[in-house]
Amino acid sequence: MKLQIVPPRQGVLWFKQGVRTFLRQPLAFTGLFFMFMAAVSLLSLLPVIGTPLALALLPAATLGLMAATQIAEQGQFPMPQVLIAGFRAGKDRLRSMVVLGVLYAVGFILVMGISATVDGGQFARVYLLGGELSPEVVLQGDFQSAALVAMVLYLPLSLLFWHAPALVHWHGITPMKSLFFSAVACLRNFWAFTVFGLVWMAAFLGVAMSVAILVSLLGSPALINAIMFPAGLALATMFFTSFYFTFRDCFEAPTTTKPEPGA
Template sequence: MKLRIVPARQGAVWVKMGMRTFFKQPLALSGLFFLFMAAMSVLSMVPVLGSIVALALLPAATLGLMAATQETTKGKFPMPAVLVSAFRAGQQQLRGMLVLGGLYALGFLLVMGLSALVDGGQFARLYLVGGELSTELLMQSDFEWAALAAMALYLPLSLLFWHAPALVHWHSISPVKSLFFSFVACMRNFWAFAVFGLTWLAAFLGMGLAVAIVSALLGSPQLVGALLFPMGMAMAAMFFTSLYFTFDDTFEVSPGDPHDPAHP
């Protein structure tokens, strides 16, 4: 396995490949994404503990969606069982993924804990326990700063875990090393990932604007809510589909490697 340095424009290519692959199996990939979201939502309904379990399972669930994308690139139909690929690859990968999940949950809770120093824990409590997001709460400057602090602190955490599940699952790399390799790979390809993120931001904003324009032309404001949610979920499914290509293009695999799409 070798790290590949790609040009900045490759970030837009990853987005295009994700969308193109999604439309090869739109129903299957949408269904798997909705199943993933439903499972996370059900777990999160359990106060505190449920959110922690959902966080710990997120790396494995993300890997499952990447595996579904890989199946699609091979011309196969991704079945629901692909979502639990992380738990079916052997004892070593299973232990590594569980450790990775625990580290992710701890890292996320640390981010929430640090944000609590800004607003006394209102933002963290709303996210982990739930509650009503009132206008008064949104207008509080401490709450806004806590949300911004959480976003800033989450960025390095996301870079650590961006490639880590795939490295553990497909290359049997230890969890700690996978975090290091993931962070280095993202930083060495910083501009490609910046273009990737900005392209997706533009795509989501463009979709929202298109829905608003269509609703305005039809004179039906209610259409915004009716269209925005399903289209937003479909776009999110495309985003997760594109994650596979950020990994596949960043790490060069040897012939015969189980991760190689050409491998039987």
């Protein structure tokens, strides 16, 4: 395994590749992402253990969507079982994926716990438990500060786990090493990832503004949810689809063994 350094413009290419691959199989990818979100939502409903379980599932689910992207890139149709690809690659990699899930859940809960010291846990309750979110709550200074603290603390956590599931799955790296190499890859390709993030931010804002203008022109505010939900779902799916290309370009493909797509 060798880390590769890419130019800043690669961030734009990752965006384009994610969108293009999604458009090859839009129904398949939207269905997979919806299944992933539904599984996380259902797990979250379980008392006490639901939220930690849902969080622990996220690294494996992200890997599943990356494996689906690899399959689509090869001109094949990604089937639903690809979502559990991270749990079907042998005992060692299964164990590593479980460890990654536990570490992610602990890290995320720790981030929320620190943010709770700012506003008494109001932001954490809204984010993790779906608490009531009103304009009055959002405008509170403590709530905004807690959200900012959570965002700042989540950034290093996301860098650690960006490539980690894929490194475990396709390269057989141990969990701790995968976290280290993931962070190093993101930092060494800082400008490419910065461009990548800015392009996606512009895409989300552009779609939101376009929907708002369209609804305003039609004169029917009730349409905003009907339009925004499918548009947001498609955009979020494209975003996760682009993850595979960031990984593929940051790390040299294994030369000794080449796993089957989704295996």
